[in-house]
Amino acid sequence: MTSLTEKRAPRTHDQKHKIRGKVQRREHLTGWLFVGPFGVVFLAFLIAPLAYALYLSLFQKKLIGGTSFVLFDNYVKAFTDPSFLSGAWFVVRFALVAIPVQIAVALAMALILDAVTSLFTRFSRLMIFLPYAIPTVIGAVMWGFLYSRSFGPLSDVFGLFGATAPDFLSSSLIFYGLLNIVTWQWAGYYMIILYAALQGIDPTLYEAARMDGAGRWQVARRIKIPLIAPALILILVFSLIGTLQFFNEPQFLRYLAAGTIGSDFTPNMYAYQQAFGLANFNYGSAISFALGGLVFICVYAFLFFTRKRRSFL
């Protein structure tokens, strides 16, 4: 914890490396003062709970026999626990499908909105962004109703063709049901980030490309996308972390489909259930840390493979 804040100080330090002595010490102090409020909050609300959770995860509390120190037994249990493993496998699979879909949709929309300038663009931009402004809980509940086969619109639509509507809350289709909700919710947000990055590109590049005979498609493919690659990687990391920690949407759809979405559906839900449903705070903490480890590995692997592109981290 202290090492983090210390690291921060030398950075401001370095930039002013020519100044010496008193000034330097005073600046050092000023730096600490600026970092202070953040540091306190950071320690109290992030590092301390993390440390406490880590501490908890090393113990085991039994209904009979009380609490005992077990070191890494909870972690061994987690990585052999079919509930945790199947939940982890689900979120990894979900990430592999959901992230490319979301980014593809966001990128396509951003490119269109960037290329087309009309009165309608502003409105469309707002509308595409709107789902992100709707709270996840409301979004999940709303989709839960839209998926309903007895009073949702799906049955009417499918009824027109004489077909029965698919049940997106059944165990075979819940993957796609959630995929749709997540894409709907997040694609607009990613679109805004990509759109902002596109707006930052120097327009003279397009002119130069046009003079060399590039069409719109070629401009998009050879100029726009490569230049917004850092923003793409940024949203990839965001969505990777978010998807691996999947919680809100399945947790709320559980009220409609508890049979399909078990309490161990995703690792985060499993940790929640262990901690707050079964009072097993120790194992819940261990699952959270195990999930943290999984997220770290995935993000690290991703950043390692894209290291040439990254300019923001």
Place this chain on the structure above:
Amino acid sequence: MKTTRTLATVAMLAAASGLVACSSDGGGSDASNCTNTITKQDLPVVTMWAWYPNMELVVDNFNKANDEVQVCWTNVGQGGDQYDKFQTAISAGTGAPDLVMVEMDRIPTFQIQNALVDISGYDLEAARANYGEGAWKDVSVGDAVYGVPVDGGPLAMIYRKDIFDKYGIAPPKTWAEYEQAAQKVKDAGGPLFGDLGANVPALMMALQIQKGAAPYTYDPAQPESIGVRLNDQASKDVLEYWGGLVRKGLVGTQDQFTPEYISGVINGNYATYISAAWAPGYLTGAGVGQGQDTGTFAVAPLPQWDPTNPVQVNWGGSAFSVTSQSKKPELAAKAAYGLYADEESLTDGWTNQIIFPLNLTALNNPEFVDLKVAFFDGQQANKEVYVPAANAYQGVVYSPFGQYYFDAMTKQISAISAGSVTGSQGADRLQEDVTKHATEQGFTVR
């Protein structure tokens, strides 16, 4: 060692500051944010969590009549939501109210964590005569009494008269007849006959007990030893039976208590609904029986496996328990004896079918027994079905890890509905799963 202790202290402080925040916004032991208004300001106050729909009236009635203690009530959520909060308060050691409403099947779960107070020392004899023996058994662990019974949930078969008339069937008296009737309706192109909801494991437990299953045996004198029998023949048979109904397309697999299910009930998608005596009140609250389906419902006794030897079972039913975090357990116990025990509250409860009362004043009240229930189109449901079922109910031994057991059961019912396991495989897996959990929790499984 020293570092560990320092770390622990720091962590405790951090956690405690968090919990203070929790309890002040969640109600808990704080008496300043009651949902009800306390008029007798100078009396001692006990805090309470409960979720009966008419709880505000019940609390007001109690407070008005009582000059010794006042109740400060909050609804922190129904069923599982409240249990999660209570469980968190138990683990934290602070934040629980003086009194909680608990379903009877949860009492051992909280009792084993020493979260509930044995009220037999607090002038219990005065209240004992208000309830029958079976009711007291469900709130007791051994000789210790951990709650005051309020309502019960004798099971029965609610059915659609219009559907039964249309397909010419009489209410089935046995489960074999139930399946035949279901087949008949299906062959005639009718709706589903019932529903196997994965999210109502307590119902499945009751149905298994009806066939003779005894899921848990437990002697409070030896708390570390528990008998777990979730895959005996009776348990398997009942799961096989329902799995078979699903496979043959005779019943649905929709989760219950969802808008989807309720709209199905209203639309007549299910010919029967196997549920407890509190169901009509719940259904009415959810808008059932008020539109096109007015007067289409009736109730019949629960189908039996062996009609010569009928068994009645219970689903749900609640009690008021004093928590061990209470600093005024005696006052809390007094409040528990008095709440929902006055005639006005009870009458409101049973006329609106919010509760099936266990209080003998209500159970023996001819007005209650003879009530022509509007939801059932004037049928004398209490006299014909629910009161006999409640009287024949024997009581059950519930498990001290109810939440885990129900979650595991939900998983298996879901798998059975999806056809990925058979009923007996599901029972075997459930046994394995729960045994493993019990062993991990330090029990010796017999």
